[in-house]
Each structure stands twice: as C-alpha cells, then as structure tokens.
Amino acid sequence: MVDKEEYRARIIRTASRIFSHYGFRKTTMDEISRALKKGKSSIYYYFDSKEEIFEAVVLYEANQLRRRLTAAIKEVDSPPDKLRNYIYVRMREFAKLSNYYNAVFDKNLDHYEFIEKIRSRYDREELAILRLLVYVGNNRGVFEVEDSEYTAMAIQTMLKGMEVPLFWRKREIDINDRLEAILRLIFNGIMKKQ
Amino acid sequence: MVDKEEYRARIIRTASRIFSHYGFRKTTMDEISRALKKGKSSIYYYFDSKEEIFEAVVLYEANQLRRRLTAAIKEVDSPPDKLRNYIYVRMREFAKLSNYYNAVFDKNLDHYEFIEKIRSRYDREELAILRLLVYVGNNRGVFEVEDSEYTAMAIQTMLKGMEVPLFWRKREIDINDRLEAILRLIFNGIMKKQ
DNA sequence: AAAGAGATGGAACAAACGGGTCGGATATTC
C-alpha cells in the first residue's frame, strides 16, 4: 500500500534510464522487468501499459529538468551568470533528453499529445524565468533592454532554435561553437555598454 | 568494381555508428539501409548477412582503437605521460565500445568466437606496448621496477579489472574516482622515490 | 541500339519478438 507508490517510483527511475538510452520503441518491457529483477507481468501490477510508464517517465524527467534548471540559477548570483548557467544546463539536459524526442518522432506521434501539454506548460514557465532574469538584470543596471517580456521571448526563441539541430541532425557538429555564438550574441546585445 | 570496396567501407562506418549506440540486437537492417539512403535489400549485394556486417564493424573498431591508442602514446614524450594517456584513452574508448559488448553478451554468444580472436590478439599487442613503456621508463630512470614483463602484466590485469564495472554495471558510478585511484596506485608503486 | 554485367529496391515470407492477458502460486496481513 504505502510502498506501492515507492515501487512505481523505482520502476520509473529504472525505465527512465533505459528509455533515455534506447528510446521508447527499442525499449522492451522484458528489459525493464529484468533490470528490476522482476517478472515481466509483475510490472503490469503497477502500470497498465508501456505507454503509461513512458508518460510517467516523461513527467518525471520534466520535473528533474525543472529542478536542475532552478538549481543552476540559484548556484550563482549575478544575472549574466544566472543566464549563462541556465542556458548551459538547458543545452546539456536537452541533449540528454533527445532520445525521448527521437522516440516520439519515430512514428505515430498522434498518441503523444500529453507531451505537448507538458511542453507548453514548460514553455510558459521558462518564459517567466527568463523574464525575471532579464528584469532583475535590468534593474541592477547590468542589462539594458527596452522590454523584459519581449526580450525574454526573443531569447527563448533562440534557445528553441538550438534544439532543432540537437534533435534532428545525426552528427553532433559544432554544437558548442553554436552555443558560444548564441551566448555572445545574447550578451553583446544585452549587456550595458560602458 | 573499384568502388564496391569503398561502398562496403561506407556501410561499415554507418553501421558502426548505429551498432555502437544500440548494440547488435536492437539495430535493424532497415535502419542501416535508411541511414545509407538505400533499399534494405541492396545491402545484401555487399554483405551476406547482418552478422557479417557486425564482424566487419568489430574488426574496423578494433583497428580504430589501435590507431587511437598508438596516437595517444605518440602525443607525449615522457613514459609516465605516455602511460597516463594510454590508460585514459583506453578507458574512454572501451566505454564507447561497451555497447558492442552488451550486444555480444546479450544472448547466443556462441556465434561470436571471432571476437575472442580479436581480443586475444589485442591482449598480446597491449602487453607488448605496456612492456615497452615500462622498460623505457625504467631505462630512463623515471620508473623503477624489477621486471618489465611482469609489471606490464600486472598493469594489464588492473586495466582489465576496470572493464568489468564498465560493461556489467548499470549505474556509471565512481568510474572517474576509480580511474584516478588506479593511476595513483600504478604511479606510486612505479615511480622512482627520491 | 543490343547485350549484358553491375547495382537497386519493392514485395513477400518465415521466424522471432514483444506487449499484454490469465490463472494460479507465493508472500503478507489480519
């Protein structure tokens, strides 16, 4: 009763590890159960289907992502450092998550409208974070922008733009260069000239 | 005629990329052919079976490994640096190769005696490299050991010991700590005290 | 342009795989 929820969590963590490596399609229930040292059918006592596990995993990963991003921001104090940290961690984490995306875009993406939900909620949250960062930096006089809201949206657009090659290209070419370039662009366009 | 061999090489490189990510079992012929932008059946004009491709890939990777290891040694001059470089690169490359191993140990390992051949040949080569490294270091007075041969064997044993958690454990715990510890051990047991 | 070798891919197939079900075994709780 009590530890049923705990066991669900354990399944989620284990499945997450395997999903993130092989994607949804290539991960089998047999593998998950073997990793848990349980019979395949036992898993169905905790979850109704493979997809349900996947949903739970995606939700779990989304929360992890949120945790890490907020941690990255709290780690440093100045707004530019916060922003840089945020972008770095975001890149790193999204790269790790790319297997989920590949899994989703493999085929039949119709079944995964729940991801869109998570996604759009995350978008709103991210925008709020960016807006706050820009706003505070502006107040402290280290940034100098007209409108925090629209600047935050512009930054988010760039970040989203960086996801595309991350999720669609095979060869991981120049990701770091690209990251540096975008950071330079953001900061040179945002930092107060003196 | 001429470029048939070239095309085989291209298939090997492409298949290698996919195999190294998903292992033998989870990699499908369809994936390989799609990555090559060819029909699935066309591949069979160049290779007789999936296993034959896999064999070619393993051979190819073994050669790559050799190349990188010798390069790592040539990169620096002093024997301790050479040894450290060698071990670092060995670790890194073996970690990358772990998927091949997982593929092999998945099931039916009986079919893969050709890997044992490659492996034992590689063992002999590695021992020769280590022996030479220790020997030269000894001559230059930076190492101080009784017998190069047996010292080299001891080092090789340690390195092999490090493969075990790499290939069998799920969570990649403390690999770097372990590496550092082993490096310290080797050097403190080997460096000339002054 | 005919012939023929080199190369390609669509379609079909048998075998294996894999998600999910079911009935019962085993453990735990009361």
Add this chain to the structure above:
DNA sequence: GAATATCCGACCCGTTTGTTCCATCTCTTT
C-alpha cells in the same frame, strides 16, 4: 487460515525483421 497483496510462467497474436526473389534500372561494351 482466510483474505488480500504481490509476483510470475505460460500463452496469445499482431507486428517486426532478416533474408530472398525478381523485376527494373544504369551504364559500359560491342
């Protein structure tokens, strides 16, 4: 020892996948 919670072996059946066959296509060579 009944009741309940948890686990699993065996099975089902639609799908996947390695491989083959054969019709086509491309490009020399004659």
